[in-house]
Amino acid sequence: MSATDHAAVHHVHRDDYGSRMGMWLFLFTELILFGGLFIIYAVYRFVHQQEFHLAAQELNTTIGLINTIALLTSSMTAAMSITAMQKGNVRFSKALIWVTIGFAFVFMVNKYFEWGAKISHGIYPGSKDLLAKPEGEILYFGLYYVMTGLHTLHVIIGVIFFLFILRQIKQGKIASDRYVRLENSALYWHLVDLIWIFLFPLFYLIH
Amino acid sequence: MSDHQHEESHVIEYGNYIFIWLGLLAFTGITVTVSGINLGNWTIVIALFIACVKSWYVLNYFMHMKYEDIIFKVFIATALFTFFIFLGFTFWDYSFTR
Amino acid sequence: MVTGALPNEKVEPSYLEVSTNKYKKGLLSWILSVDHKRIGVLYLYSMMAFFSVAVVFGFLIRLELIAPGKTIVEAQTYNQLFTLHGIIMIFLFIIPGLPAVFGNFFLPIMIGAKDVIFPRLNLMSWYMFVFGGLFAVVSMLLPGGSADTGWMFYVPYSVRTTTNVLPALIAAFILGFSSILTGLNFITTIHRMRHPDMSWFKMPLFVWSLYATAWIQVLATPIIGITLALVAIERTLGVGIFDPALGGDPVLYQHLFWIYSHPAVYIMILPAMGLVSEIIPVFTRRSIFGYKFIAFSSLAIAFFGSLVWAHHMFTAGMSDAAMFVFSFITFVLSIPSAIKVFNWISTMYKGSIQADPPFLYTLSFIFQFAIGGFTGLMLGALSVNIHLQDTSFVVAHFHYVMFGGTGFGIFAAMHYWMPKMFGRMYNLKVATWAWGIVTFGYNMLYMPLFVMGYLGMPRRYYDYLPEFQPYHVVSTVGSWILIVGLIIMFGNLWIGMRRGPKAPMNPWGGETLEWKVQTPPILENFHTVPDVHAGPYDYSKYEAKKETTK
Known part of the structure; x- marks a missing residue:
């Protein structure tokens, strides 16, 4: 997101504030991207209330809860890594980023088993079992796969951002006096968390 | 700047x-x-x-x-407002008899 | 012609000669450049390439319709032609036209900045533009044939047709992303890079309109991104979202599609309105009338424009309440547009008008935009809409706004700014003739569509009843005249750019900052940023002179 270190002949312009502003604008686009899905969810839930209710009972609240805790905790460690960087404690900052990535993997492994269980029960797009269900449940599971899938994709992108940040810390491009990229990656990570905060009750807690 | x-x-x-x-x-x-x-x-x-x-x-x-300038808050309000417009106005259609 | 021109100071190598990377010359020094002016020029060339393709498609559509039944192509080819014409014109020409080309080039100069705030992101959005365009091209060439869904990709047909809908969807998705990044860049640039003395109300109105546009780009485009992605997922994986066979609601698709695509028409028209607000003061030597009203009406259009999407769906089976609300807001939306038109006319009043080509295109803009706007109100009225929905009246309406408005705006921008961009002047007499031919051909092409649409000619039909033929013939002949005009216009600009006489620093006598820098501009635009205290439209010296001569 930041435009700090390109070709030397050309304007060397550093503006951390502007970088954060650009990142926020980007986060809005992500918000609205998921927003489109939330609109679809809202409409279909409004139209098929009973069926959404029934379908939601197939989901395992415990797995959802574990994932919620994993993301909330990783969000905290991501935020703390900025504090550590600001205080000049680079090693601790790096450790916290690794912890964040670790929780991201906990989330993904969990998700893998959750999807795996659904698929082995014959609930996946286009499956005979799913198509035999009422329309509302087909839509529920369609949305379930798309929304949690897109969310997991964002988790993966967040991990890639953090790996990139770790490399830049190693190269000295991120330090206690220039850490806006770390801030921006953390912002992205918090957005992933924010979206999950809404996905969790909407899919796991409506029975 | x-x-x-x-x-x-x-x-x-x-x-x-x-x-x-x-x-x-x-x-x-x-x-x-x-x-x-x-x-x-x-x-x-x-x-x-x-x-x-x-x-x-x-x-x-x-x-x-909390620690950002007011303009960031205005931005976020704009984005959320837009989202709720999109959501709410869609329901002009769905909450009434079609 | 050369009024108010300042003498060129000592000439320095312009951005055309100075590279920003290790390649001093050649293609790589351009396609790897992060200079906003070079990126603007890259956009200009790539956009023109796509535009010419889409013009040819449009020409073929008109030719096919000159007589009932099969004339030159099969029905299926005809469906693909109008689909591609729509996709290319909208996503690759009108949406990027003013912001990405002229916004990139002139926005930083107009606010006294050296570049946009994220230059590399800017280059990346050009690459996305090109890749998106390539996907559109790929969808044409792959076996199976290009998409035949119309540019709106309405489900369930877009889920079921066997043509290459997928590459077209990917193309639109990537192009949407490119548009978002441009918008994001512009908002941040306007907030952070303005000259310290340039307060919000000293910004040129083109900048205001780009600002409003950028917000729509950022906040509305993701909706189309996710919607098209869902269609792609539904096509490939069979996930039930919109397909009625799986319980989905196709009308919901239409809602989501238009939640973006209606604001998108304001992405297209707002920068053109901003441009008109630049050109009129310059060529009438008058300060703009009602600066703040024009500035705020841009924001008002951006806002109300996001509330009217469902007026595209009056016959789709919505609730009556929704029809009432969306029709009402559609009427409200005409107020800020009218404010702008009144302000432009008032600016011209008692001005000393200088009828150069940019101004002539602007006049066409106002004339055609007014027709497009008023017919829009007709379509926004529920009772009339039921009669006119999906007729060629609608086609004429949006071509009057999009082509007659924005398209002519882009032509005006080319004539206005290309001398500054390339440092050479085109032939003004030829340009004036080309304007006459283009405007005449344009109106001859689209005016009959209003009439026959009103009489019941459906849009997108391959065949029609014989009684409509006279109108079709007039329209098709109009398309020939239009094409001749376009060729003359672009030929003249091209020759002017290559071999024309050197353009002075300020050929039209503009007061905004881009006329106070060298022609063509240097790499970082300014040595010292000129004084911006007077504001962008200070023509008091001319107005004062008139008072005394009276």
């Missing part, structure tokens, strides 16, 4: 983050517990309300919105 670039950065202590984190976990606990009680249509309202409260904390503390 490069004079703003090294603006005072706000350092939030680790303890504050842990405090917020504990609060978020508590809200998660509440929302899971409440979902077990049958409250009819209120279930979703309460669940979403708690989600909004959690988001508010994430936004203000983890994402440092």
Whole structure:
């Protein structure tokens, strides 16, 4: 997101504030991207209330809860890594980023088993079992796969951002006096968390 | 405009983050517990309300919105307002007889 | 012609000669450049390439319709032609036209900045533009044939047709992303990079309109991104979202599609309105009338424009309440547009008008935009809409706004700014003739569509009743005249750019900052940023002179 270190002949312009502003604008686009899905969810839930209710009972609240805790905790460690960087404690900052990535993997492994269980029960797009269900449940599971899938994709992108940040810390491009990229990656990570905060009750807690 | 670039950065202590984190976990606990009680249509309202409260904390503390300039808050209000317009106006169609 | 021109100071190598990377010359020094001016020029060339393709498609559509039944192509080819014509014109020409080309080039100069705030992101959005365009091209060439869904990709047909809908969807998705990044860049640039003395109300109105546009780009485009992605997922994986066979609601698709695509027409028209607000003061030597009203009406259009999407769906089976609300807001939306038109006319009043080509295109803009706007109100009225929905009246309406408005705006921008961009002047007499031919051909092409649409000619039909033929013939002949005009116009600009006489620093006598820098501009635009205290439209010296001569 930041435009700090390109070709030397050309304007060397550093503006951390502007970088954060650009990142926020980007986060809005992500918000609205998921927003489109939330609109679809809202409409279909409004139209098929009973069926959404029934379908939601197939989901395992415990797995959802574990994932919620994993993301909330990783969000905290991501935020703390900025504090550590600001205080000049680079090693601790790096450790916290690794912890964040670790929780991201906990989330993904969990998700893998959750999807795996659904698929082995014959609930996946286009499956005979799913198509035999009422329309509302087909839509529920369609949305379930798309929304949690897109969310997991964002988790993966967040991990890639953090790996990139770790490399830049190693190269000295991120330090206690220039850490806006770390801030921006953390912002992205918090957005992933924010979206999950809404996905969790909407899919796991409506029975 | 490069004079703003090294603006005072706000350092939030680790303890504050842990405090917020504990609060978020508590809200998660509440929302899971409440979902077990049958409250009819209120279930979703309460669940979403708690989600909004959690988001508010994430936004203000983890994402440092509390310490940002007013323009950032205006931005975020604009984005959320736009989203609710999109959502709400779609329901002009769905909440009435077609 | 050369009024108010300042003498060129000592000439320095312009951005055309100075590279920003290790390649001093050649293609790589351009396609790897992060200079906003070079990126603007890259956009200009790539956009023109796509535009010419889409013009040819449009020409073929008109030719096919000159007589009932099969004339030159099969029905299926005809469906693919109008689909591609729509996709290319909208996503690759009109949406990027003013912001990405002229916004990139002139926005930083107009606010006294050296570049946009994220130059590399800017280059990346050009690459996305090109890749998106390539996917559109790929969808044409792959076996199976290009998409035949119309540019709106309405489900369930877009889920079921066997043509290459997928590459077209990917193309639109990537192009949407490119548009978002441009918008994001512009908002941040306007907030952060303005000259310290340039307060919000000293910004040129083109910048205001780009600002409003950028917000729509950022906040509305993701909706189309996710919607098209869902169609792609539904096509490939069979996930039930919109397909009625799986319980989905196709009308919901239409809602989501238009939640973006209606604001998108304001992405297209707002920068053109901003441009008109630049050109009129310059060629009438008058300060703009009602600066703040024009500035705020841009924001008002951006806002109300996001509330009217469902007026595209009056016959799709919505609730009556929704029809009432969306029709009402559609009427409200005409107010800020009218404010702008009144302000432009008032600016011209008692001005000393200088009828050079940019101004002539602007006049066409106002004339055609007014027709497009008024017919839009007709379509926004529920009772009339039921009669006119999906007729060629609608086609004429949006071509009057999009082509007659924005398209002519882009032509005006080319004539206005290309001397500054390339440092050479085109032949003004030829340009004036080309304007006459283009405007005449344009109106001859689209005016009959209003009439026959009103009489019941459906849009997108391959065949029609014989009684409509006279109108079709007039329209098709109009398309020939239009094409001749376009060739003359672009030929003249091209020759002017290559071999024309050197353009002075300020050929039209403009007061905004881009006329106070060298022609063509140097790499970082300014040595010292000129004084911006007077504001962008200070023509008091001319107005004062008139008072005394009276």
